[in-house]
Amino acid sequence: MEVLTKMLKIYPHHFGCLLILHLVICQGTDDPHISGPLEDKTFSVQEGRTGITYIFRFTLQPPTVKLRLTGVTDGKIYIYPGDWSLYVNGSLDWETKNVYNLQVEGLDENGQRVKGPYSITINVIDVNDNPPQFSQREYFAAVRQNSRPGKPFTYVTATDRDDPTTPHAQLSYSISKHFPDPYQTMLFQINNVTGAISTTAAGAKYLNPADGINYTIAVRVKDMAGQSENSFPSDADVIVTVLENLWKSPPLVKLKENSTEPHPMRITQVQWNDPGAKYEIRQKETPPTKLPFMVAQNGTVYVTEPLDREVKDAYSFYVVAKDKDEDISLSYPLTINVTVEDINDNPPVCDKALTVFEVQDNEPVGNFIGTFHASDRDQENTLNSRLSYDIVDQSPKVPLDKMFRIERGTGTVNLLASALNKELVSNYSLTVEVTDSVFKTLCNVRINVIDTNDQIPIFEKLDYGSMTLPENIPLGTVIRRIQATDADEPFTGSSQIEYKINKGDPNNTFMIVTDLKTNRGDVTINKALDFETTDVYNLTIQATNPEPLVTGVQYNSSSVTYLRVIVTNVEEAPVFLKTTHTVDIPENATVGTFLTTATAFDPEGDSIRYALKSDARKWLQIDPLNGTIYTAAPLDRETQQTYMVQIVATEQTKASRSSTAQLRLNLKDVNDNPPRLDKNAVFFCHPLQGNEKKKIEVSDPDERSYVQRFTYSLVGADAIQNWNVSKPDGLLAYISPRNMKLEEKDYDVPLKINDNGRPPMEGVVTLKVRLCKCTEENRCFLAIDDGPSLPTVGMAIGILAGVLLIIGIILGVVFLNLKRKKEYELKAQTANAVSPSELRNLT
Numbered sequence: 021m022e023v024l025t026k027m028l029k030i031y032p033h034h035f036g037c038l039l040i041l042h043l044v045i046c047q048g049t050d051d052p053h054i055s056g057p058l059e060d061k062t063f064s065v066q067e068g069r070t071g072i073t074y075i076f077r078f079t080l081q082p083p084t085v086k087l088r089l090t091g092v093t094d095g096k097i098y099i100y101p102g103d104w105s106l107y108v109n110g111s112l113d114w115e116t117k118n119v120y121n122l123q124v125e126g127l128d129e130n131g132q133r134v135k136g137p138y139s140i141t142i143n144v145i146d147v148n149d150n151p152p153q154f155s156q157r158e159y160f161a162a163v164r165q166n167s168r169p170g171k172p173f174t175y176v177t178a179t180d181r182d183d184p185t186t187p188h189a190q191l192s193y194s195i196s197k198h199f200p201d202p203y204q205t206m207l208f209q210i211n212n213v214t215g216a217i218s219t220t221a222a223g224a225k226y227l228n229p230a231d232g233i234n235y236t237i238a239v240r241v242k243d244m245a246g247q248s249e250n251s252f253p254s255d256a257d258v259i260v261t262v263l264e265n266l267w268k269s270p271p272l273v274k275l276k277e278n279s280t281e282p283h284p285m286r287i288t289q290v291q292w293n294d295p296g297a298k299y300e301i302r303q304k305e306t307p308p309t310k311l312p313f314m315v316a317q318n319g320t321v322y323v324t325e326p327l328d329r330e331v332k333d334a335y336s337f338y339v340v341a342k343d344k345d346e347d348i349s350l351s352y353p354l355t356i357n358v359t360v361e362d363i364n365d366n367p368p369v370c371d372k373a374l375t376v377f378e379v380q381d382n383e384p385v386g387n388f389i390g391t392f393h394a395s396d397r398d399q400e401n402t403l404n405s406r407l408s409y410d411i412v413d414q415s416p417k418v419p420l421d422k423m424f425r426i427e428r429g430t431g432t433v434n435l436l437a438s439a440l441n442k443e444l445v446s447n448y449s450l451t452v453e454v455t456d457s458v459f460k461t462l463c464n465v466r467i468n469v470i471d472t473n474d475q476i477p478i479f480e481k482l483d484y485g486s487m488t489l490p491e492n493i494p495l496g497t498v499i500r501r502i503q504a505t506d507a508d509e510p511f512t513g514s515s516q517i518e519y520k521i522n523k524g525d526p527n528n529t530f531m532i533v534t535d536l537k538t539n540r541g542d543v544t545i546n547k548a549l550d551f552e553t554t555d556v557y558n559l560t561i562q563a564t565n566p567e568p569l570v571t572g573v574q575y576n577s578s579s580v581t582y583l584r585v586i587v588t589n590v591e592e593a594p595v596f597l598k599t600t601h602t603v604d605i606p607e608n609a610t611v612g613t614f615l616t617t618a619t620a621f622d623p624e625g626d627s628i629r630y631a632l633k634s635d636a637r638k639w640l641q642i643d644p645l646n647g648t649i650y651t652a653a654p655l656d657r658e659t660q661q662t663y664m665v666q667i668v669a670t671e672q673t674k675a676s677r678s679s680t681a682q683l684r685l686n687l688k689d690v691n692d693n694p695p696r697l698d699k700n701a702v703f704f705c706h707p708l709q710g711n712e713k714k715k716i717e718v719s720d721p722d723e724r725s726y727v728q729r730f731t732y733s734l735v736g737a738d739a740i741q742n743w744n745v746s747k748p749d750g751l752l753a754y755i756s757p758r759n760m761k762l763e764e765k766d767y768d769v770p771l772k773i774n775d776n777g778r779p780p781m782e783g784v785v786t787l788k789v790r791l792c793k794c795t796e797e798n799r800c801f802l803a804i805d806d807g808p809s810l811p812t813v814g815m816a817i818g819i820l821a822g823v824l825l826i827i828g829i830i831l832g833v834v835f836l837n838l839k840r841k842k843e844y845e846l847k848a849q850t851a852n853a854v855s856p857s858e859l860r861n862l863t
């Protein structure tokens with residue numbers, strides 16, 4: 021028996037019978053699984069067992085007296101003639117043979133077949149007895165620098181002789197290390213299923229052929245999907261050479277504009293690392309423009325037409341390499357930058373159709389008259405846009421030709437001869453030739469001869485007195501019109517007047533705009549006035565002409581006037597430094613937590629007091645003197661998540677002007693609520709059938725409280741004995757009766773629900789469970805669970821019954837009074853009218 025016990029331990033699943041040497045000990049021989057009559061049978065036997073494995077015992081019926089086993093048994097499968105047990109002697113091997121197809125025949129005493137043959141199939145069950153094996157001990161591979169992370173550059177493969185339908189042959193690849201490891205980070209990764217090896221993001225960044233390093237990657241494969249402690253591992257090395265990446269952006273392309281070369285013209289070349297890629301050009305700029313570039317199938321990039329720098333002086337676009345057959349990008353796109361270089365292909369342009377200058381009748385020789393300007397669209401600050409000027413014609417040539425001179429490089433015009441006479445020639449037309457050394461352009465200039473500027477502007481008033489302005493006067497307001505007159509020729513630079521504030525306005529608080537027709541000056545507010553900074557301006561205003569005065573005449577005090585501006589204070593409300601304060605705070609902040617400080621100042625310097633307005637929940641308090649805001653009560657996000665309060669700053673004067681700022685309090689959730697019942701009552705129809713369950717509807721007002729995380733437990737022995745709470749789909753919880761003999765009544769089932777939040781919150785709720793008689797639609801006669809929104813049939817009947825009862829009583833009283841004699845009949849009627857059970861049964 022000792023041996024038997026031992027064998028039982030070793031082969032516990034063959035608990036029924038054991039066959040030891042010539043002794044067969046069987047237990048429970050009538051167990052249909054381990055013994056039975058002759059018929060077709062299929063058995064499963066694990067490989068690798070040693071010794072004897074009992075499989076099945078055949079029971080023989082006359083005339084069968086013995087059995088014969090045929091087929092290829094490899095000398096391992098027998099029928100024991102003592103009790104006709106089928107057994108395996110020795111070890112089967114799935115990898116050698118995974119199924120034995122045998123036959124068994126029943127023979128009579130004479131050895132004649134009387135039953136069968138029946139097929140006996142013995143499936144060998146694999147055990148994980150083979151380690152995986154790499155196809156090579158060492159692999160060699162090459163990877164390009166900057167190879168896209170995750171894009172395989174080589175594969176390793178391993179095989180496992182175990183049953184491929186089981187985890188025994190399910191392989192998982194991994195990289196344990198690579199040598200060297202210069203960046204202390206994994207440069208390579210392997211797909212655990214396919215064995216595809218690729219670079220990691222770090223590898224794509226760091227691998228560099230210039231380092232001259234060949235990497236040895238130690239790869240490992242494990243069976244049992246690498247998940248079991250009993251996985252067999254196997255190792256191999258992958259030796260990786262880093263190759264130069266040919267896929268890189270070409271250097272900046274410089275193209276001369278307006279090229280006369282034949283187009284398309286080759287400009288640069290890109291090349292994918294392997295043959296067999298196709299290339300495409302991609303827009304980079306938004307909005308997309310038509311790109312004058314194309315790429316050939318061999319990666320040569322062309323410009324398709326002459327470019328124009330003056331339209332667009334630089335291009336940037338992408339070239340992508342794609343798989344020749346599939347429409348997938350092989351790598352990141354390359355940027356190609358093209359700059360367009362200038363050639364002198366634009367003529368100079370006159371800025372105006374006619375440029376007009378003025379010169380005074382008696383202008384001294386050599387005086388400056390004006391500066392002529394033309395422009396050129398070619399690239400700035402290059403010879404292509406460098407212009408030179410020359411006067412090629414003057415009309416009339418009276419009294420002489422070449423009365424004016426233009427400076428070649430700058431275009432300044434000067435008077436060359438003192439022979440001007442307005443009476444003789446009132447204007448000269450000049451033709452100015454402008455050249456950029458390739459192109460010539462002719463421009464027109466007229467020089468008007470005007471009267472001499474021998475009159476000075478005279479102000480109508482030498483003092484405009486003083487005026488008072490509030491400090492808040494809007495910008496741009498015209499505060500005063502001033503007028504000077506000039507007796508020179510009208511509408512020339514000799515009579516035109518320019519007003520300037522000489523003194524009293526260092527910050528250009530005022531400006532004066534001249535009306536060209538009337539020479540009137542409008543004194544205008546240019547910058548905001550501020551009583552607190554400057555409360556009075558003494559302005560000295562000077563009137564001048566754009567043309568110089570003739571020698572001997574000078575501006576005197578008649579060309580100067582005064583204006584005094586007095587700024588008055590406007591009482592201003594306090595000003596907040598910050599008008600919106602936003603504070604994020606966890607809802608469980610303790611009372612008195614500092615939130616923020618609101619600071620306001622009064623422009624007049626009056627002292628300020630702070631207060632809160634619309635603090636509807638009385639959650640906050642403010643220090644009236646320094647504006648520091650604290651919490652004043654426990655907060656609750658579930659009551660209000662965003663709390664808006666106004667901060668009022670009031671100046672401590674009679675006027676008590678005030679301003680407001682906003683405080684926005686964002687309450688951050690803390691798990692501070694236990695789950696609660698959404699529906700606190702359910703019912704079951706009585707009598708219980710045995711498979712009913714009802715959803716427990718719960719929720720939790722906290723953020724990130726997920727019902728599927730809740731756990732439930734019944735509280736108290738009664739509840740545990742009578743009820744059962746389950747989460748069959750792991751999501752919603754259901755209550756079901758455990759005790760099928762519960763009587764028809766209401767039960768209070770205490771239930772502990774934990775939200776498993778951080779921190780976890782747990783609460784005990786009471787679920788009201790009613791066991792009741794049900795209508796045919798499976799509703800309680802007096803259902804309490806169907807929600808408060810709709811009165812149930814039961815409730816309606818209850819109400820109806822109540823009303824009828826009252827009517828009945830009234831009727832009863834009336835009848836009693838009227839017909840005391842018929843007391844007995846009336847009682848019967850009343851009773852009939854109020855019987856709720858009968859009414860219920862009507863439904």
Ligand SMILES: *[C@@H]1O[C@H](CO)[C@@H](O)[C@H](O)[C@H]1NC(C)=O
Pocket residue numbers: 041072098109110
């Ligand atoms: C099992 O096989 C061994 C060796 O092959 C043999 O000695 C032994 O008798 C066999 N036992 C039975 C019960 O067949």
Ligand SMILES: *[C@@H]1O[C@H](CO)[C@@H](O)[C@H](O)[C@H]1NC(C)=O
Pocket residue numbers: 192212213245246247
């Ligand atoms: C294989 O890799 C996938 C994704 O990379 C991962 O989800 C899975 O758990 C891995 N399997 C094993 C066995 O490591």
Ligand SMILES: *[C@@H]1O[C@H](CO)[C@@H](O)[C@H](O)[C@H]1NC(C)=O
Pocket residue numbers: 232233234261
């Ligand atoms: C790296 O491997 C390549 C190819 O196997 C070989 O030609 C080269 O010499 C090796 N370089 C180093 C530094 O070992």
Ligand SMILES: *[C@@H]1O[C@H](CO)[C@@H](O)[C@H](O)[C@H]1NC(C)=O
Pocket residue numbers: 269270271272336355356357
């Ligand atoms: C192309 O030009 C852009 C912008 O000037 C620059 O950021 C980028 O590095 C350039 N790329 C190449 C490949 O020259």
Ligand SMILES: *[C@@H]1O[C@H](CO)[C@@H](O)[C@H](O)[C@H]1NC(C)=O
Pocket residue numbers: 278328365
């Ligand atoms: C190209 O140059 C020629 C002269 O060289 C000029 O006539 C033409 O306008 C230029 N085209 C552009 C687009 O600038």
Ligand SMILES: *[C@@H]1O[C@H](CO)[C@@H](O)[C@H](O)[C@H]1NC(C)=O
Pocket residue numbers: 316317318319320
């Ligand atoms: C690329 O292809 C074009 C034709 O598409 C051919 O003219 C050119 O010579 C080729 N260039 C190279 C470098 O093979």
Ligand SMILES: *[C@@H]1O[C@H](CO)[C@@H](O)[C@H](O)[C@H]1NC(C)=O
Pocket residue numbers: 445446447468
């Ligand atoms: C310029 O002078 C011509 C005659 O010399 C005269 O007819 C013309 O009106 C003048 N133009 C101006 C604007 O003075």
Ligand SMILES: *[C@@H]1O[C@H](CO)[C@@H](O)[C@H](O)[C@H]1NC(C)=O
Pocket residue numbers: 524525526527553554
């Ligand atoms: C001019 O500006 C400066 C600096 O803002 C200020 O100190 C000064 O008082 C101003 N002066 C007047 C006259 O407004």
Ligand SMILES: *[C@@H]1O[C@H](CO)[C@@H](O)[C@H](O)[C@H]1NC(C)=O
Pocket residue numbers: 558584
């Ligand atoms: C402004 O002018 C008045 C007289 O018109 C003079 O009394 C006053 O001192 C002046 N103020 C300043 C700041 O120049």
Ligand SMILES: *[C@@H]1O[C@H](CO)[C@@H](O)[C@H](O)[C@H]1NC(C)=O
Pocket residue numbers: 475476576577578
């Ligand atoms: C200024 O000069 C004008 C003449 O140019 C003369 O009429 C005027 O009286 C002078 N004013 C003063 C204050 O000298």
Ligand SMILES: *[C@@H]1O[C@H](CO)[C@@H](O)[C@H](O)[C@H]1NC(C)=O
Pocket residue numbers: 606608609610690691778779
């Ligand atoms: C607020 O709740 C968080 C998270 O549960 C906790 O770490 C913190 O101590 C609580 N703070 C107060 C003041 O109770």
Ligand SMILES: *[C@@H]1O[C@H](CO)[C@@H](O)[C@H](O)[C@H]1NC(C)=O
Pocket residue numbers: 617643645646647648
């Ligand atoms: C504001 O005043 C209170 C009470 O005087 C003081 O406790 C607090 O520190 C002050 N806060 C600031 C920011 O000055």
